[in-house]
Amino acid sequence: QITLKESGPTLVKPTQTLTLTCTFSGFSLSTSGVGVGWIRQPPGKALEWLALIYWDDDKRYSPSLKSRLTITKDTSKNQVVLTMTNMDPVDTATYYCAHRRTGVTREDWFDPWGQGTLVTVSS
Amino acid sequence: SYELTQPPSVSVSPGQTARITCSGDALPKQYAYWYQQKPGQAPVLVIYKDSERPSGIPERFSGSSSGTTVTLTISGVQAEDEADYYCQSADSSGTVVFGGGTKLTVL
Numbered sequence: 001q002i003t004l005k006e007s008g009p010t011l012v013k014p015t016q017t018l019t020l021t022c023t024f025s026g027f028s029l030s031t032s033g034v035g036v037g038w039i040r041q042p043p044g045k046a047l048e049w050l051a052l053i054y055w056d057d058d059k060r061y062s063p064s065l066k067s068r069l070t071i072t073k074d075t076s077k078n079q080v081v082l083t084m085t086n087m088d089p090v091d092t093a094t095y096y097c098a099h100r101r102t103g104v105t106r107e108d109w110f111d112p113w114g115q116g117t118l119v120t121v122s123s
Numbered sequence: 124s125y126e127l128t129q130p131p132s133v134s135v136s137p138g139q140t141a142r143i144t145c146s147g148d149a150l151p152k153q154y155a156y157w158y159q160q161k162p163g164q165a166p167v168l169v170i171y172k173d174s175e176r177p178s179g180i181p182e183r184f185s186g187s188s189s190g191t192t193v194t195l196t197i198s199g200v201q202a203e204d205e206a207d208y209y210c211q212s213a214d215s216s217g218t219v220v221f222g223g224g225t226k227l228t229v230l
Contacts, residue, residue: 037219047158047166047209049219063124063218096165103172108219109156109211111168111177 002026004036004097004114011120012087018119022080022097029055029075035100036080037110038071040093048093052100052108053080089121125149125214127222134228141197143225145210148191155193156211157186159204160224166209170195197227205229 008020020038027034038050051071052060061069070083080097095117098110127147135141145155155173158166168177170186173193183198193212197204210222 039221046224047160047211047221049211049221052219060218101171103154106217107154107172107213108217109154109168109171110158110166111171113165113167116165 002099002112004099004112006095006097006114006117008095008117008119010118011122013123014088014121016087018082018084018087018091020082020084020095020097020117020119022082022114024078024080024097024099024114027099029053029073029078029080031055033102035102035108036073037098037100037108038080038082039096039098039110039113040091041096041116042090042093045093050084050095051082054100087121092119092121094118125218125220127210127212127220129208129210129222129225131223132226132228134230135200136230137202138199141200141204141227143195143197143208143210143227144192145194145212145222146192147212147220147222149214150188150191150193150212152215153212155186155188157184157195158209158211159206160209161206169208200227200229202229 004024035054037052053071068085098113157170160166173188174186
């Protein structure tokens with residue numbers, strides 16, 4: 001059974017850097033084809049994809065947020081860390097991590113998801 | 124930037140068929156995926172690769188694709204199907220994109 005859980009601060013101040021950790025079980029990020037993604041959802045709004053990291057340490061970022069995001073993995077700890085710099089109130093959202101699934105043409109989809117963690121950006 | 128377009132809302136009566144569409148220029152070449160999200164809960168995958176149903180998802184959920192539009196169909200809608208539904212795909216470079224979401228109301 002695959003499970004994921006997000007952890008990190010619930011409140012950050014504008015201009016600060018957010019660091020979120022996704023701790024997972026039921027799979028290994030050293031296994032070929034495996035990946036973990038981050039997705040966020042502002043209150044009452046749509047899902048927005050942020051970043052993906054793959055078993056081979058390849059990384060992909062949302063073009064609109066690429067300059068602010070860094071995704072890393074610690075395979076031994078079964079963790080993926082997302083950092084987002086220069087936080088702003090518009091970054092207030094629930095942040096989800098999710099297990100990435102794929103097919104023969106290396107497409108990406110997410111199943112299952114973590115429960116999410118609400119991050120509020122306010123002074 | 125690439126966008127996937129969904130209707131903001133769809134309403135159906137119990138037992139009827141709900142159809143939720145998602146449009147995007149790259150859909151003829153990229154698979155689509157559908158997620159169900161109930162209030163206060165994380166999204167759940169209900170359809171992958173346009174029309175495949177994960178294990179544990181009821182048979183009343185189905186997906187189809189035609190040109191630049193993909194459709195999530197829920198046959199015999201039940202009250203428990205009331206939720207937000209999001210499509211997901213990728214642009215021509217493989218960047219993941221989500222649609223704006225559709226609120227399904229069961230009357």
